[in-house]
Amino acid sequence: MIIPVRCFTCGKLIGDKWEEFARRVKTGEEPGGVLDSLGIKRYCCRRMLLSHVEVIDDLLRFYEEAEKRKQAGNRYYY
Amino acid sequence: MEKNDRNTRLIIRGTDAPFMNALRRTVLAGVPCMAIDEVVIIENSSVLRDEIIAHRLGLIPLKTDLDGYNLPEECPCKSEFGCNLCRVSLALDAEAKEGTRTVYSGELISENPDIVPVSDKIPIVKLVKEQKLKLEAYARLGKGKKHAKWQPVSMCTYKYFPQIKIDDKRCDACGKCVEICPRKVLVKDGNGIEVRDLMACTLCQDCVDVCPQNPPAIDVSWDENAFIFNLESTGALPPKRTMTEAIKILDKQLKEFGRQIKVKKSAKS
Numbered sequence: 001m002i003i004p005v006r007c008f009t010c011g012k013l014i015g016d017k018w019e020e021f022a023r024r025v026k027t028g029e030e031p032g033g034v035l036d037s038l039g040i041k042r043y044c045c046r047r048m049l050l051s052h053v054e055v056i057d058d059l060l061r062f063y064e065e066a067e068k069r070k071q072a073g074n075r076y077y078y
Numbered sequence: 079m080e081k082n083d084r085n086t087r088l089i090i091r092g093t094d095a096p097f098m099n100a101l102r103r104t105v106l107a108g109v110p111c112m113a114i115d116e117v118v119i120i121e122n123s124s125v126l127r128d129e130i131i132a133h134r135l136g137l138i139p140l141k142t143d144l145d146g147y148n149l150p151e152e153c154p155c156k157s158e159f160g161c162n163l164c165r166v167s168l169a170l171d172a173e174a175k176e177g178t179r180t181v182y183s184g185e186l187i188s189e190n191p192d193i194v195p196v197s198d199k200i201p202i203v204k205l206v207k208e209q210k211l212k213l214e215a216y217a218r219l220g221k222g223k224k225h226a227k228w229q230p231v232s233m234c235t236y237k238y239f240p241q242i243k244i245d246d247k248r249c250d251a252c253g254k255c256v257e258i259c260p261r262k263v264l265v266k267d268g269n270g271i272e273v274r275d276l277m278a279c280t281l282c283q284d285c286v287d288v289c290p291q292n293p294p295a296i297d298v299s300w301d302e303n304a305f306i307f308n309l310e311s312t313g314a315l316p317p318k319r320t321m322t323e324a325i326k327i328l329d330k331q332l333k334e335f336g337r338q339i340k341v342k343k344s345a346k347s
Contacts, residue, residue, distance in 0.1 A: 002126070005137040005200055012232035013139055013312055016183075016199035042233075056204050059125055060178055063206040 002056045009044035021049050079277070084310060086317035087277075089239065091304045098236045098305050104324040104331075107223040110149055111230040111314040112142040112193055114168065114215045121212040124203045131203055135215050136227050138183050139196045139312040140166075142219070144323065146192075149219045166193045166217045174205035181211060193217060196313035230320050233310035238300035240279035244271050249295040255285035271296070277306060 003018040017038045024034045035046050080087040090098070117132040124131070148154075148164045155161035168188045172181040184198030203211060220228035242263070249271055256264045256271065264285065265274040279298065286294045311317045 001130075002134075002204065003201060005134050007232070010232050011226055011229060011312065012310070013197060013200070015138075015201055016197040018201070019199070056125065060204055060206050063125070063209070064178060067207050 001059075003052055003054065004048060007042075007045040007048050010042060012040075012042070012045045014040070014045055014048050018049060018052065018054075022054070079306075081317070083316065084313060086307075086309045086311075086321075088307050089304060090236075090307050091239075093305065094303060095305075098307070100328060101307075101324060102234050102236055104328045105231055105234045105309065105320055106229055108221060108327045108331075109230050109315070109320055109323045110142075110144065110219045110221050111228055112140040112147070112166070112217050112219055113225075113227040113314075114138065114140070115218040115220065116216040118214045118216075119212075120214065121210050123209045124205055124211050125209075126203050131211070131213070132215075134202055135213075136225075138186075138200055138202075139314045140193055140217055141196055142230070142314045143190075143192050144219075144315070144319070146190075147219050149221075160216065160218060164218060166190050168193075168215045168217060169213070170202075170215070171212045172205065173210045174207050176207065178204060178206050180204050186215070230311060230315045231309055231317075232312050233308065235308045236305045237308075238281065238302070239304035239306055240276055240281055241299050241301055242273050242276065242279065243297040243299070244273075245295045245297075246270055248291050250291075252290060254288045254290065255296055258284045258288045260284070 003015050005015040006012060007014050017040065021031075021034055021038060025031050031050055035049065040046050040049065079089055114132075114135045117128075117135055119128045119131070122128055122131065126134075146163075147166070150160055150164045153161065153164035155164065159165075166189060168186045170181070170186050172185055181202045181204070182198060183195040183200035183202060185202075186195060188194050205211065222229035251266060251269050251271055253266050253271075256266050260282065261275070261278040261280055263273060263275050263279045264271050266272075281298060281300055283298055285296050286298055289296050309317050309320065311320060315323070
């Protein structure tokens with residue numbers, strides 16, 4: 001759903017590193033290199049970021065659409 | 079050996095494995111630190127459930143002031159709810175006024191400016207326009223024994239201090255051991271093999287197995303009484319403070335143990 005605060009296995013804080021990681025990978029950087037530069041050494045923490053899918057963004061799209069329709073005064077949005 | 083605000087690596091000499099393990103376990107389970115323990119949710123219209131948000135808040139490491147606060151069970155207030163000496167309250171009031179936004183840990187307002195999240199950039203929840211999150215959280219001291227959120231470290235390990243001996247007379251510098259070493263400890267130097275990074279050795283013995291000489295020209299062993307201690311803090315406590323605190327707690331426990339043995343002995347006789 002949303003990036004976990006800590007690594008499931010070791011408990012290292014990873015939540016604050018997700019946004020930078022996602023941004024840099026999107027610009028075409030090698031994920032492994034990004035993880036190294038963020039100081040994420042162990043493979044348990046690395047998989048947390050590598051395999052994460054931010055599903056909450058997809059979910060929020062429905063609410064955004066609903067909001068838009070409400071603004072437009074469409075009574076059928078329910 | 080290596081030291082910064084989060085990681086520490088040190089060599090400890092003149093002890094044995096049982097002591098090192100006791101120290102390790104005390105660091106993991108016995109050293110208290112601050113974490114959010116109770117959350118009162120006033121309003122939550124976000125997509126995440128109250129429990130999930132409370133859990134996320136609990137996992138956020140907080141900078142801890144060990145001298146200023148008591149463990150709830152040792153606090154003189156004896157109150158279940160806690161007092162100013164054993165509890166810190168943090169408030170969060172977030173609303174998405176214009177469009178979707180992320181609520182970060184930096185938005186938590188603490189009553190004590192020293193007890194704040196380690197990082198301001200931890201996402202707590204994402205809100206769409208007109209969604210609101212309002213809550214009050216109470217942070218307490220606790221120990222890793224009860225819940226992993228109270229662990230001051232995310233890694234605490236020790237290993238034997240490696241000793242690598244290369245017999246120059248029999249070694250023909252074939253380089254096989256250099257190739258096989260997963261940690262690249264060895265390096266070929268002219269017509270001999272040299273140790274480049276002794277600390278990285280994991281004592282896997284692959285280099286010994288691969289050596290064509292019989293008996294092998296390389297010998298990997300370890301010092302039984304020296305250790306490499308590795309500690310990675312979550313940021314709640316500085317590594318040095320974690321160590322001193324662990325030693326203090328261990329010392330206290332051992333004294334108590336000794337006292338109990340004495341009582342048992344005198345009761346028998």
